[in-house]
Amino acid sequence: MTQLVWLVPVLPLVGFLINGLFRKSLPKSLVGIIGSGTVLISFILSVVIFGDVRHEGFQPTVVDLWDFISVDKLHISLAFQVDQLSALFLLIITGVGFLIHLYSTSYMHEEEGPHYARFFSYLNLFVFSMLVLVLGANFLILFIGWEGVGLCSYLLIGYWFKNLDYGYAARKAFIMNRIGDVGFLIAIFMMIAKFGSVDFAEVFGKAGSVSTGVITAITLLLFVGATGKSAQIPLYTWLPDAMAGPTPVSALIHAATMVTAGIYMIARSHVLYDLAPVTMNVVAVIGAATAFLAATIALKQNDIKKVLAYSTVSQLGYMFLGLGVGAYDGAVFHVMTHAFFKALLFLGAGSVIHAMGGEQDMRKMGGLKKWMPATHITFLIACLAISGIPPFSGFFSKDEILAAAYGKNPIYYVVGVFTAFLTAFYMFRLYATTFLGGFRGTHEQEHHLHESPAAITIPLWVLAILAAVAGFLGIPAVFAPNAHWLGAYLSPVLGENAHGIELEKGTEGMLMVVSVVLAVIGVVAAWARFAKKPELGEPTGFGKFLANKWYVDELYNAVVVRPLDLLAQFLTFFDKHIIDGIVNGVGRLVQYGSRQLRLLQSGLVGGYVLLMVIGILVLFLVELFTKH
Amino acid sequence: MVAVLLVLIPLVTGLAGFFFKSEGLAKGWALLSSLATLVVVLIGLGMARDSAALHFDCAWLPELGSRFSVALDGLSLILTLLTAIVFPLIFISTWRDKYSKPWNFYALMLLSQAGLLGVFVATDALLFYFFWELALIPVYFLASQWGGERRIQATFKFFVYTFVGSLLMLIGIIWIYSHTPDHSFSIKSFYAMHNKISGKDQTWIFWLMFLAFAIKMPIWPLHTWQPDAYEQAPTAVTMVLSAVMVKMGVFGLIRWLAPVVPVGFWAWGDTVSTCCIIGMIYASLVAIKQDDLKRLVAYSSIAHMGLMALAVFATDANGMQGVMIQMFNHGINILGMWIVVDLIERQFGTRKISELGGLASKAPGLAILLMIVALANIALPLTNGFVGEFLLFSGVFSSAATHYNVVFTCVALLSVILAAVYTLNMIGKVFFGNTNALTSRGVDIKFNEKVVLAAIVVIIVFVGVYPKPVLELTKETADFLLTSMNYKP
Amino acid sequence: MGITQVLFWFLSIMAILAAILVVISKNPVHSVLWLIVVFVAISGHYILLDAQFLAIVNLIVYAGAIMVLFLFVFMLMNLNAETEPQKNRWLKIAGVVTGGALLLVLVAALKKADLKAQIAEMNKGDIGLIHNLGVTLFHDYVVPFEISSVLFLSAMVGVVVIGRNEREQKDMWPHGNNYGA
Amino acid sequence: MNSILLSAIWGIVMMFSGIFTKSKTAIRNTAVLGLALLVIVNYADMAGYHVEIDTHKMLFFDTFGLLGNAIAFVSTLLLVLLSGRDMEKIGNNLAEYFALIFFVLCGVAIVTTFNTLLMLFLGIEIISIPLYILTGSDKRNLKSNEAALKYFLMGSFSTGLMLLGIAFLYGASTTGTFFIDDIWNQRPQVAPVFMAGLLLLLVSMAFKVSAAPFHFWTPDVYDGAPTVFTSFMATIVKVSIFVGFIRLFDEAFGSAQQTWQIFVALIAAATLFVGNITAVFQQSVKRMLAYSSIAQAGFMLLALLALNGIAKEGIILYAAAYSLATIGIFAILIRMKDYTFEGFNGLARKQPVLAATCTIFLLSLAGIPLTGGFFAKYYMLTSVIASGHYLWLVVFAVLCAAVSVYYYFRVIQAMYFKDGEGTTEREPSSGFKGLLVVLAALVILLGVFPQALLSQLSHFIYTW
């Protein structure tokens, strides 16, 4: 079955082609069926593959499709690699992907036929790219998927192309991704130069044979790629803007899958990272800083999706922190749980927005639990999960990372746990302002409020269940030794010590208690603050600073965008007036010379003869002063 | 025979074309001729590489040591293929364009095709020079006759600029020729000179000939003819110029210069590379600020060609094959870009980005096809552009010809980001947003245009996904080049 | 200093002075007369150099026929000193300076010539006699001699073309002329 | 010798033809017949059939010179065929004009085959004196008068220079000789005098071929002269004097090449510069062509500079290509209503054949490949490169050639790309058009298969 793994990405691709090419003629229902159906089949296939893979002693299989680039000594084939890590990701992607497709059939129903089909074709294309990303057996295929998801993200963010702002957001996403991609590319070039190959097996095999400096450079560059894709400092600003896309997109791409590509990639190349402690520290620091920064910003956002977006950034920071401290499986674990609860959160938010008729401002919501029970319950589960309240999944994955962070450096832990507290706070701020209290919107909106249809709620429920229970896949050793199924499952890929530094059980327990207590405090504080009096005032002072996202966008504008723009303007001027001016100047010089030179042709014989004689004089002088 | 047919078909049909004094007839004739050429190229592709039919040689100017000898190797094949694909596509896509005296237009187009094909197949330096100019002259007339408002000045600048270059090249060719022991223009004799020319002379020759190629490509700062010429030429001609003609520069570089004066090449590689890189960044930045679609594409082309030149000077196997495949890819992609520009201009009578907007809702087909072409242009994976640029950058990075390979790569890669900026900017401003008074009249593309763009997309995706056939085609040439370029005194 | 030297110097100074006077005379008729003086002086030199035939021819053809022709033209045109407008003074100075410079440069170029040993003196040869010249002319130089007749023919035809009255063909050029438009 | 005799005789025939017939057609036909005969007898000479006259080594008929003659005669024939009718408009001395042309051709035949400085002098004079007349033949036109007088004064002045040079050379030779093949052998100890003579000869010849800075007469004279005769002067006369120029320097001073190369290089550079740059400014096509002829002379001087086998081959090819193209352009120009660039505006629409052929001629002059002009320039460049020195001059020449594109293409631009009323004075006959097409075909033939001429050339020149 693993040999047929190529079917998994190809099916969504087929869906993309069908929906894309016949978008004008296909009825909407068929579009939905094709769109979701292909992903569903892929999911089934993934499950089958997963079935193969999870057996003990499964050897990673590389499925070679064809020579992609074969030049001189460089051979890169279009090959897929099936192993525990990729199989897991297959499941997450196709599973969550399918749910979100299903959700979209209802959510996007108001779109016109061709646009509806376009949406599904984009989604399918995204799933395809993402699958290529995780299946790729070498860095180049990974990179193909890597850029592919970036493209789909661009397309989907700008899906409502009539709104120029969305277009800008899409562009921003793509360009920031590209900046990261350039780093990735350089890393690939470096591999080619140093290892002569980009195959995982070969690169990892030869990793020990080159200097640490090279490995550090490669890993750092790869990490640059990851910061772009996974929205880390300094390239994170695109993600909140990406919320311009339809909500299912945010759920699928900007929460569940694409943004975790960076984590996948680093986990995948952990062999290299293990050899580069400097990079590990950088990853951890950036991760922790991002987690903290995004969390603080999330505190003051009023747009429901923006809060979720910053929360995503923050959670991604966690994952990088996990990677940085060597807890690869923790990071992957968090990827998985995060996929569930964050997708759920987004879909729930989508459901809310849907009900509110497109309104995303939390200040206009409130008391929705009355109208939307299913959404409310599932949303609450997700909030609990993300806040790290046991026994929801977030608790397990987050604490695994925090524990590893403590083992590496307590400061990481402090930042992490404080961020966890902030997370709990802002999530429940969100929850409380949205679902509790009284409705603050217009009457028309109130009249409109309703629970979403089944196609929306079913995915919510499924995800809610997953978000609730997925944590038990990785029960920490504190509770039961060797019960960490995920760790065991991934160990063939991630290595035996993928948990980071093991702590003593007592310490680990202590840490857990601290984080849970903090989370609970956060929940309670937010509940207390916003449930009764949910009006969100204009932020002032530091709050304003946070509400304005630390003015990072403004900073980037001032430091990068403006100067570049000015430079471009200057160069345009330079091109037109200096370089072209010189070129035209040569022409004009010739004409000027012509005008001047013609004056010699005075029409006077005397003048002509005079010049002739002077010519003779010159010749004779040359003759006199040259030696033979 | 194949090689000589390639030149003869467009030449003869082109000359005959002047006498078809009817628009339909002239168009049909041109299309037929270009399709015939395409068939011939495809036959050539199907032949074994060492097949005798790919070579042709007969006496031409025995006293001068010049023979009419043409041959098709991998590099020639890929470029003739490009030329042969581009011309029918141009004819089909501009089928609805109206020209005064269309027979002259089409005849000149065919003549320029003859010149281009001749450049790519010639294995005699003098013949090469002949075709080099033959390709230029019809284009000059085409652009001056049927171009935009400032066509005369712009085209003339273009002509004189390239003419200066080619004359300097002629000096270089003659110099080498007069120093060959057998007084021959044959490419073999030229190649045999690579270790016989002193370092100082190699510098001379290098610059004389390089200038011609640099102007043609063009490499910064010799590029200013290009935006003007592209802007002013009728789009069909712009397509020829940018899709095929600029490749002549790169082609000349790797066929006629690199293996002949390797020492000069090595000695000046860093200088030229620096220019290329400046040009890449510079052109990309300037492209961001362009309001005219044609100028935008023109500057983007400068950036792309700069990269190819950079990779040539990197003298690395990956880079060299990248150059060859990218020449093909860039030709196809930019052709697609021009077709879109042409469609827009024909429909709305303007190329100003600021006057357009919201086209995606009126012409979704156009928007999608442009999107794919544009993505190929910014080298997104699974498009042909990616394969090329990946190899190019990889070649530059691994280059042993310079100490600054890492710096070069990193700086040059900035252009990849900038390319995304200006391309997406353009897409955003032209296609996204709401329609305005002008663009609300827009309609989607017609059948013929769809066919052409679809064909281009197919090529883009095919090469992007399965570049192997193309890469294998040029393998031998690249190997040979590297061996001969690696000569060190 | 023998008679030859005396004559040489005398004739030389006379020639140069007369030549200068040709150039600086305001009245063109005076110029013509001074030029005749130059020719006479040069003829004297010819005799000193044993070129008797040339000396005579020079006097007859140049001083006689050609100069008379010049005079004739002057008379015909009724030109006198006042009719010649003065040239720009700077141009004049430039002309003189340039002429002088040319002389200097030529002298400088030639003064290194090591020809001093060769002497030109009187009564030391008879090649200048009409007999010797004639023999050579009609033997070795018969081709150029004949060919110079073409020169005369063309000069003759030319003068006819130039001099002929063209009044009868007034309207040959209905569209006006284009030359140098 | 054949052609010298025949041209002289036919000149006299033409002179008298005006007495015997008033029919202009008859006169013209007589001239055409004479020219055709000239071509034939010259070819006969090349083939070895010639009148035996003992010239006492004054003339030497080698193939280089005879080829030069052939080009001159064929060009004149073409000129007369194309523009013969236009001569009638100048004045009613048609017979005399033809007579003068034949005398000039006689001079040409002498200048291309001279072997002594005396013959060179006579030849140059025989060329010059009729030209003074022809220049001034449009008697009521002040410009024509002016041109004639300027030409005459400056031409005489340069004759003076030439004679001084000859005198120096005579003095410098040990035994006193005018034979050009003897001069070098007898050069010995008197280098300064010799060099002075050489330089003065160089200057006077440079004057005749209008090389800078001795070119000043050219634009004025070419501009003022009746256009037919401008065409004649700019092509036939100029290139045959060039043949003589090469001949003189090759035979007489060939061995001393290094000593004078620098002067030729300077003159060539100046000529290229002045010719090309000044032509850019011109508003009249006729005057532009005058400067263009200066520029082309600059290129031809490269042959003099190199003075090797390639150069000699090249100068013949150059002469042919340049003459054909220039005669063609002048033939069209004569028919134009307006001689300015604007006068050509839109010509392509009204006279497509004229415009197309004119374009080919202009491309040839600009040295674009596939025309004869390319190979002409190619040979010039090759000859210098092969000689190994003065590479800077080659680069300079090439840059100047690029400038030349500016003014040549201005005409093309006017004809094709600009709208206007540019038209001919009257509808040209189909015979005229046919001849132009033949001429253009010849130009192209020279550019694609110069083989025909080239193989002849190398055969002649290397077996010389």
Place this chain on the structure above:
Amino acid sequence: MPINYYIFLAVALFCVGVAGVLTRRNAIIIFMCIELMLNAVNLLLVAFSKMHHHALGASVPTAGIDGQLFVFFIMVVAAAEVSVGLAVIVMMYRNTHSIDVNFLNRLKH
């Protein structure tokens, strides 16, 4: 006399002629100056002729005669030139009533 004297004399006369051409505006005077130049050359040729005869006359009786014959031809040519030149000048005069060469500047640039 040493030949150099003759050379310098001739050159001096020649240069006076040149200076005359440069400084005068009267076409006929200019022409006369040119004649002066020609005569300077003639003088030089005759001097050289004598020189050669002096050097070689003993062995070759006709040595140096070429120079004198050349002078003869120069005179011939000069005569022809004068006739043509004066004709041109007269034609000019008939049209403009001037023989001032500076008046002749319709053709320039």
